[in-house]
Amino acid sequence: MTTLQDDLLGMLGARGALSDPRSLSTFSKDAFYYSPVLRELLDGKLADAVAAPQSVTELQELVRYACARSIPLTMRGSGTGNYGQCVPLRGGIVVSTHRLNRILALDEAAGVVRVEPGARLGQIERQARPLGWELRCYPSTWATAAVGGFVGGGFGGVGSIRNGVLWDGFLKSVTVMEVTPEAALHTLSGTELLGFIHAYGTSGIMVELEVNMVPAVPWEEAALSFPSLEQALRFGAELALDPLEDKRMVSLHEWPIPSFFGPLVAAGGVAEGRALALLELREGRAGAAVSRAANFGGELTYSAPASAYHAGKFCLSDFTWNHTTLWAMRSDPGWTYLQSNLSSDIGEALGQMEALRTFHGGQESGGSKVAFHLEIGRQAPDTPQERVFISALDLIYVPDAPGIAAAIAERERLGVSVANPHTYYLDADPRWSGQPVMDASARYNPLGLLNPGKLSAEADAGSTGR
Known part of the structure; x- marks a missing residue:
């Protein structure tokens, strides 16, 4: 009787069929280690084999094979996700798309x-x-x-x-x-x-x-320091809401977060003890942003011209969104994070953050800590449903699941919704589409073989057709 690996080798060849321990470990993981909860839940979860088809025809043959044997399939891109999306909870085959890359x-x-x-x-x-x-x-x-x-x-x-x-x-x-x-x-x-x-x-x-x-727009980069996160936020919100200023990024960081950004610190772009705004602006507009920032105590600490965009050793977006958490963890592995949707009203958002600082015991208390990293964005732009959001990828120094659960509960008590990055259940994330996903699964995944276990039992039961 042939083994799973023998069958995959016959279908996909040596480059497309992997079962050595290193490959199984590498392809069965993503960046779930950002979460101490997911580290405990997902460490050691392994596929039985890794398949890397190079064509749609090869992928079809693989799917037919898996369906005939009821083998779970877990799709994987580059493994840069943070919630265990590509971790095979029930073994089977991880299907890497790194050869379907054209x-x-x-x-x-x-x-x-x-x-x-x-x-x-x-x-x-x-x-x-x-x-x-x-x-x-x-x-x-x-x-x-x-x-x-x-x-x-x-x-x-x-x-x-x-x-x-x-x-x-x-x-x-x-x-x-x-x-x-x-x-x-x-x-x-x-x-x-x-x-x-x-x-x-x-x-x-x-x-x-x-x-x-x-x-495409020629984007230039600018980092500006501020005496406090409040002043950085008031500046960032004003810039974000100005329709005459074209921008690709408005990312705000409370001290000590800027101190974690090693390359930017080395380039002189970080001012000790001050909050930081990281911006991408249309070429020629950094000067106007600096003038605006002066009204909030802001000062330019770093800039890069549009000619150097995505061409240097680093770009400012390397320190934003979930990369911020990565830099923090490199500085101190005790940091983790939440994904909190603050009020779009600046006064209310500042009040929410102040209440959370009190809850977490202050940054220098020696106990739990919090430091705020904010991303300003829009949903449904240029429509009647347009919404400007302040997404806090707030860093928290909380070591265990009960502490994280308490931190989430406090945010919800304050009216702050949380996309919890410490669970692998899709339906625990308020950003998913809900019924359309379940309907699509019932239609295109009727045997339930795709990434099983990522929907809670309640949600999976609500998927019509299974």
Whole structure:
């Protein structure tokens, strides 16, 4: 009798069928180690094998094989997610898309790029910009993150202040392979896309994506220091709400967070004891931002011209979104984080943060600590439903699950909703699309083989057809 590995070797060849201990460990993980809770829950969860198909035909053969044997399949992009999205809870096969990585076409007139799911966002951005286009939004892991993984597990990122989040027109269409003995393909658009955005790969296998872009802008970078986070936030909110100022990023960091950014510290971009605003602005507008910042006690500490954008040893987005947490953990592994949606009213948001500082015992108390990192963005831009959001990827120094649960409960008591990064359940995240994901799963994953265990029992029971 042949083994699973023998069968995969026959289908995919030596480069496409991996079962050595190192590969099993590497491909069965993502960045869930950001969470002490997920470290305990997910460490040691391994696939039985790793498959890396290089074509849709190979992937179809793999899906038919898995369906015939009821083998779970867990899709994986580049493994830059933070919630265990690609961790195989029930063994089976992790399907890596790193060989399905081609940019298939780029329509220069329409600004639409057609890609395979393993294409890297950095690769897309670098190919599109010389042709006059750029991504609508991307995570801080943009250089290595795969587009399929971003769509399946992300939210927004750099560019969200201007163009919104994944649900705001990032995709034009997606071609999905159903996980059935037929492994049929379906090209979807419009509201059907909701079943695949932030779905953790539970609803069908994305084999091709059409991504809408926006006209490229020459972006310059600026870091400005402020006496306090309050002054940085008041400046950042004013800049964010100014329709005459084009920006791609407004990222705010309370001290001591800026001290964690080693390359920026070495470049002289961090002022001791001061909050920091990291900005990407249209070329020629940094001077106006500096003048505006002076009204809030702000001073320029670092700048980079548009000619150096994405071309130097680092860019300011390397210190934003979830990369901020990574820099903090490198400085002190005791830090972890939450994802808190503060009030869009600045006064209320400041009140919420002050109450949370009291709850966490203050930054220098020797007990629990909190330090706020804020990202300002928009959802549904240029529509009647437009909403400016202040997303706090707040750093907390809380070592265990009870402490984290208490911190979340306190935020909810204060009216702060939390996308909990310490659970792998998709339906625990208020940002997922809910019923559209379950409906898509019932249609394209009727055997329940895709990433099983990532929906709670209650939500999985609500998926019609299973």
